Amino acid sequence: MAEKKCGERTLKFASPVYICGIGSVCGSEEAKGPLHNYFDMCAPDGLWGEKTFEKAEKKYYETAVSLALQDCGKKAGDMDFLIGGDLLNQIISASFAARELQIPYFGIYGACSAMSESLALGSTLIDGGFADHVLCATSSHFATAERQFRNPLELGTPQTPTSQNTVTAAGATVLSRERTDVAITACTIGRVVDMGITDANDMGSAMVAAAVETVVTHLEDTGQKPTDFDLIVTGDLGKFGAEMFLDLSRRLGYDMTNVYKDCGVMIYGGMDGKKCGGSGCGCGASVLNGFLLKSMRQKNIRRILFTATGALLSPTSVMQGESIPGVAHAISIERR
Amino acid sequence: MAEKKCGERTLKFASPVYICGIGSVCGSEEAKGPLHNYFDMCAPDGLWGEKTFEKAEKKYYETAVSLALQDCGKKAGDMDFLIGGDLLNQIISASFAARELQIPYFGIYGACSAMSESLALGSTLIDGGFADHVLCATSSHFATAERQFRNPLELGTPQTPTSQNTVTAAGATVLSRERTDVAITACTIGRVVDMGITDANDMGSAMVAAAVETVVTHLEDTGQKPTDFDLIVTGDLGKFGAEMFLDLSRRLGYDMTNVYKDCGVMIYGGMDGKKCGGSGCGCGASVLNGFLLKSMRQKNIRRILFTATGALLSPTSVMQGESIPGVAHAISIERR
Numbered sequence A, B: 001m002a003e004k005k006c007g008e009r010t011l012k013f014a015s016p017v018y019i020c021g022i023g024s025v026c027g028s029e030e031a032k033g034p035l036h037n038y039f040d041m042c043a044p045d046g047l048w049g050e051k052t053f054e055k056a057e058k059k060y061y062e063t064a065v066s067l068a069l070q071d072c073g074k075k076a077g078d079m080d081f082l083i084g085g086d087l088l089n090q091i092i093s094a095s096f097a098a099r100e101l102q103i104p105y106f107g108i109y110g111a112c113s114a115m116s117e118s119l120a121l122g123s124t125l126i127d128g129g130f131a132d133h134v135l136c137a138t139s140s141h142f143a144t145a146e147r148q149f150r151n152p153l154e155l156g157t158p159q160t161p162t163s164q165n166t167v168t169a170a171g172a173t174v175l176s177r178e179r180t181d182v183a184i185t186a187c188t189i190g191r192v193v194d195m196g197i198t199d200a201n202d203m204g205s206a207m208v209a210a211a212v213e214t215v216v217t218h219l220e221d222t223g224q225k226p227t228d229f230d231l232i233v234t235g236d237l238g239k240f241g242a243e244m245f246l247d248l249s250r251r252l253g254y255d256m257t258n259v260y261k262d263c264g265v266m267i268y269g270g271m272d273g274k275k276c277g278g279s280g281c282g283c284g285a286s287v288l289n290g291f292l293l294k295s296m297r298q299k300n301i302r303r304i305l306f307t308a309t310g311a312l313l314s315p316t317s318v319m320q321g322e323s324i325p326g327v328a329h330a331i332s333i334e335r336r
Helices: A055-070 A089-101 A111-127 A142-150 A203-222 A238-251 A262-268 A281-297 A316-319 B055-072 B089-101 B113-127 B142-149 B203-222 B240-251 B264-268 B281-297 B315-320
Strands: A012-026 A081-086 A105-107 A134-140 A167-178 A182-188 A231-234 A261-262 A303-311 A328-336 B010-026 B081-086 B103-106 B133-140 B167-176 B181-187 B231-234 B260-262 B303-310 B328-335
Touching: A012 A055, A012 A111, A012 A203, A012 A281, A055 A081, A055 A089, A055 A134, A055 A142, A055 A167, A055 A281, A081 A089, A081 A111, A081 A281, A089 A105, A089 A134, A089 B089, A089 B315, A105 A261, A105 B113, A111 A134, A111 A167, A111 A182, A111 A303, A111 A328, A111 B103, A111 B113, A134 A142, A134 A281, A134 B010, A167 A281, A182 A203, A182 A281, A203 A238, A203 A303, A203 A328, A203 B055, A203 B113, A231 A238, A231 A262, A231 A281, A231 B167, A238 A261, A238 A262, A261 A262, A262 A281, A281 A303, A281 A328, A281 B167, A316 B089, B010 B113, B010 B203, B010 B281, B055 B081, B055 B089, B055 B142, B055 B281, B081 B089, B081 B113, B081 B281, B089 B133, B113 B133, B113 B181, B113 B281, B113 B303, B113 B328, B133 B142, B133 B281, B167 B281, B181 B203, B181 B281, B203 B231, B203 B240, B203 B303, B203 B328, B231 B240, B231 B264, B231 B281, B240 B260, B240 B264, B260 B264, B264 B281, B264 B328, B281 B303, B281 B328
Parallel strands: A081 A105, A081 A134, A231 A261, A231 A303, B081 B103, B081 B133, B231 B260, B231 B303
Antiparallel strands: A012 A167, A012 A182, A134 A167, A182 A328, A303 A328, B010 B167, B010 B181, B133 B167, B181 B328, B303 B328
């Protein structure tokens, strides 16, 4: 039974929810970045032998799932539930992968916060006694997302300085009550925060307030300070968003300078032409299941607060003059 | 702590998860149907004073939520979590409503199975000890869905005989551990089932196998027979789908003739021009929170198995030649 005090948004798990399998696969651009050695696999190109980019994204999704299952020596049939989502309309990557996997399926949509959302729900299913193994997985793809949310790639539309590049990648995590070295101990579920940003090419500004609000709430609910974590990581705020994150949290009395990183900044670190960095569900998912959790297994990091952030816009909402709401969920992960 | 045997997909709640608030609102077409007296409110038209149909759908969503909160004398701030989704790209009705409500938010996507999916996840959060109150809500709108999934309304495209009409309606349920007369006692989470149907105007055929598979699994997992329920209700299989449901389940050894109903058939029962009946998340959600749960409160029904069904297609997946996978989750609800 979980502890949760009235009015708090942080779920603290009575027994840790262990991470027993991890899998990550990235695209050819991400393979040129500084984290390439941490991904289990790098695909040769965006189509990966498929006829369409959407079918290729499903292949990325299924590959990350296979790698995570392999990593813990389990089969799809051992999983009690799959919690999955992605960026595409009607989350077709996750749903069509669920058709192949035949695991009882919860589809979620939280834009780029999907990895955090699936881990939060998965942890409650394990800790609540509803499951022995839960598979959490998500993906994104540059070619499917850009044409759905922005412009047809064929137009060659120039990017603005605040633009981010949708990451082509997928990540999967198997949660379990079987003891391993790394576990989820708490999570904070985000509220939807809207700062009135209307520029669909400036996702960092749209999501940063939600990220700060969730991280600060987590610290307050658990009575911790930023330096209790080795890393506080956001999903894809990008370069400008990451600067704003540090600035906003400092104004709220929390200096996170020495412990803060953003997956969107890390994944393309030092590469030319990537503007503000990476974005997309697959960004946080692959950096978590690649770099972060592997570093924790290798004892290079002990405690992290993984906070994937989502911008809840649609092309229709933008055209109808709506601003862009953001959401973020924080997952506390530690070596045990 | 919940009971769940290995290999079973049915979650049986140790303590019942009580339904303490219900809210439903329908559009002007649905108000002409036989269930109109059961809905809390009927809106005057599809736009309901808003500038766009999408903004109107959000108003339906928020209205159903207000009615459910009113029904149990609670405020949005009393809710620990909102679990919501709808049919629109990036589930904008639910996410923009979550922005106004400021309740920690899990966005889900399960097409028309959303009401069942949210009740299943909400029940685990209550039974697992993670929440005292969870708000589950979903909506659909004829004008927003038809133009997104099929054709612009202005074209006046004739419907095929297997067509269903997306219902304009929303429904909301407040779950709690505080004792009331009606409770959720178990739920079965669906697998994604694909029978190879490719006709986007024949959702009943695409979803029926998933519905039968989930309902039969529920009966087998719990050792019950169909007549242990007063009603076994599917979300929106429509007239042909409902016939197929009875036929398919009979072939599996279960005769459900006397206990089976479909919300899509009920909501437009006896009305002209509605082809196979209603569809959409709002169909099951409004019939559940209107007719079904009110009838249970009035002691006209004692036990139901509510099984909302979703077709997990996207216009893109159809154009790329994919068939239409279905999913269904069954929620066992009874008077206590």
